[in-house]
Every structure is written in structure tokens, then in C-alpha cells.
Amino acid sequence: DQQVKQNSPSLSVQEGRISILNCDYTNSMFDYFLWYKKYPAEGPTFLISISSIKDKNEDGRFTVFLNKSAKHLSLHIVPSQPGDSAVYFCAASGNSGGSNYKLTFGKGTLLTVNP
Amino acid sequence: DAGITQSPRHKVTETGTPVTLRCHQTENHRYMYWYRQDPGHGLRLIHYSYGVKDTDKGEVSDGYSVSRSKTEDFLLTLESATSSQTSVYFCATQMGPGANVLTFGAGSRLTVL
Numbered sequence: 229d230q231q232v233k234q235n236s237p238s239l240s241v242q243e244g245r246i247s248i249l250n251c252d253y254t255n256s257m258f259d260y261f262l263w264y265k266k267y268p269a270e271g272p273t274f275l276i277s278i279s280s281i282k283d284k285n286e287d288g289r290f291t292v293f294l295n296k297s298a299k300h301l302s303l304h305i306v307p308s309q310p311g312d313s314a315v316y317f318c319a320a321s322g323n324s325g326g327s328n329y330k331l332t333f334g335k336g337t338l339l340t341v342n343p
Numbered sequence: 344d345a346g347i348t349q350s351p352r353h354k355v356t357e358t359g360t361p362v363t364l365r366c367h368q369t370e371n372h373r374y375m376y377w378y379r380q381d382p383g384h385g386l387r388l389i390h391y392s393y394g395v396k397d398t399d400k401g402e403v404s405d406g407y408s409v410s411r412s413k414t415e416d417f418l419l420t421l422e423s424a425t426s427s428q429t430s431v432y433f434c435a436t437q438m439g440p441g442a443n444v445l446t447f448g449a450g451s452r453l454t455v456l
Contacts, residue, residue: 234385260443271347271433271447274387317385323442330376330401331445335385 231255232320234334242342247305249337251318254299258320262291262331263303266315275316276303308341315339346370347448349434362421364436364451366434368414374437376445377401377409379430386433391427392417424455 233252241247251261259280277299278285278292285292291304301340305312318334348367356362366375377389378401387399390409398409406428408420421428431452435445 262443264447268448271435271449273447276446319386323434330391331389331443332388333378333386335383 229254230285230334231258232249232318232332233333234316234318234337236337237335238340239339240340243310244307247303247308247341249303249305249316249318249339251271251301251303251334252269252299253320255303255320255322256299257322258332260317260321261292261294261301263290264317264333265331266317266336272317276299299310299326310341310343311339313339313341347352347434347446349432349448349451351451352449353404355456356424358425359423362372362424362453362455364419364432364434364453366417366419366448368417368434368436370436370438370446371414372436372438373414373445374439375411376435376437377417377419378433378435379403379428380433380450389419389432421453421454424453426455429453429455 231254262277263275265275266272276287276290276292278294294301313335315338317336320330321332346369350365376391378386387403392398392411410418431450434448435452437445
């Protein structure tokens with residue numbers, strides 16, 4: 229059963245506009261969430277994260293919002309740039325020790341930013 | 344990432360042959376992981392290691408084995424490769440359980456004919 233879901237396989241936006249990528253999770257034990265960005269022929273790179281004790285984390289043009297009651301998080305990119313075109317993976321983990329430090333990834337969303 | 348080297352980067356092999364992928368890290372990170380990436384499936388965990396000679400299975404471990412004889416090296420072995428194991432394999436490292444961020448290598452593309 230998929231515990232981290234990215235229901236939109238792809239998203240296309242115009243340069244300068246906002247990109248919103250969504251992610252849902254089912255495991256209530258998850259308490260740390262990350263977004264990774266992946267370009268073709270490269271490994272995923274860490275973008276931004278958020279702990280469950282927060283509902284928002286911002287880093288430059290990237291903001292992640294967490295709605296724990298809805299088990300939903302989103303990544304906002306403002307303004308979007310053509311260089312942001314990549315696959316974005318949502319990931320989640322638990323912080324309760326043991327084996328919970330492993331990350332569970334969603335299937336990814338391909339973002340295309342058109343000039 | 345400069346601290347993680349995967350080899351080979353590309354490999355084509357035939358069904359039934361053994362294949363070993365190597366991950367080498369210079370970060371001295373305790374935890375190491377092997378993921379595979381497939382269209383429509385995202386990144387799925389194959390095996391991971393939480394220390395030298397300490398390994399465990401992930402969600403898609405069938406047909407794979409791993410070994411970690413020293414901190415810097417984590418080997419993934421396909422004892423008898425099958426076409427379903429055609430994929431891109433990523434190694435990742437993590438400092439420890441309190442640090443959730445994984446750092447990934449550039450990937451190894453494996454084609455099994």
C-alpha cells in the first residue's frame with residue numbers, strides 16, 4: 229500500500245507563475261517530510277524539509293506547507309523558473325527511532341516550467 | 344554528489360548473469376541505502392545498512408543481496424539478473440537516525456537483456 233502519494237504525475241506552468249506540487253500520506257507515524265528534486269541522469273538532491281511541529285517552512289523561492297490533520301503537504305515555488313523543470317519527489321519518515329529513519333518516497337511529479 | 348561514487352554508471356548484461364553495483368562514500372556516514380527508480384514507481388528501497396556488517400531488507404529486496412565490509416563501501420548484488428531488474432539504481436547515505444536527509448549518488452543504469 230502506497231504510504232506517500234503524489235497524485236499528479238506531471239504539472240506544467242508558465243515562467244514567473246506559482247508552481248504547487250501536492251503530496252498526501254497515510255501513515256500517521258510520519259513526522260518529518262522532505263522534498264527532493266531530480267534532473268535527468270542525476271541523483272535526487274534535497275530541496276527542503278519540514279518537521280511535524282511546524283506548518284510552514286520557507287527557503288527562498290521554495291515553501292513547504294504541512295496540514296497534519298489532512299495528512300497533506302505541498303511545495304510552492306514562486307516565481308517558477310525554467311531551471312526548476314525537474315521531477316519532484318515527496319518523502320516522509322518517522323523520528324521515533326528504530327527503523328523509522330528510512331525515507332518513503334512518492335512516485336514523483338514532473339514539473340515543466342515554460343519560458 | 345562528490346562524496347558518493349557509484350560504479351559502474353552504466354551496465355548492460357544478460358539474463359541469468361550476476362551483477363554487482365558498488366557505492367563508495369567519503370562522508371563517513373553510518374547509514375547507506377540502495378534504491379531503485381522505475382517509471383510509475385518512484386524510488387523504492389531495496390536494502391539498507393545501519394553499520395558495518397549490519398544490513399536489512401527494504402520493500403523490494405527479492406533477488407538482491409548486499410554487503411558492507413567497511414564504512415565507505417556498500418555493494419548491491421543481483422545473483423542472477425532478470426529483465427525485471429532493469430532499472431536505475433541509486434545509492435544514498437545518511438549521517439544517522441537523527442538526520443533525515445539522504446544524500447544520493449548519481450545512479451547506475453542497469454539493462455538486463
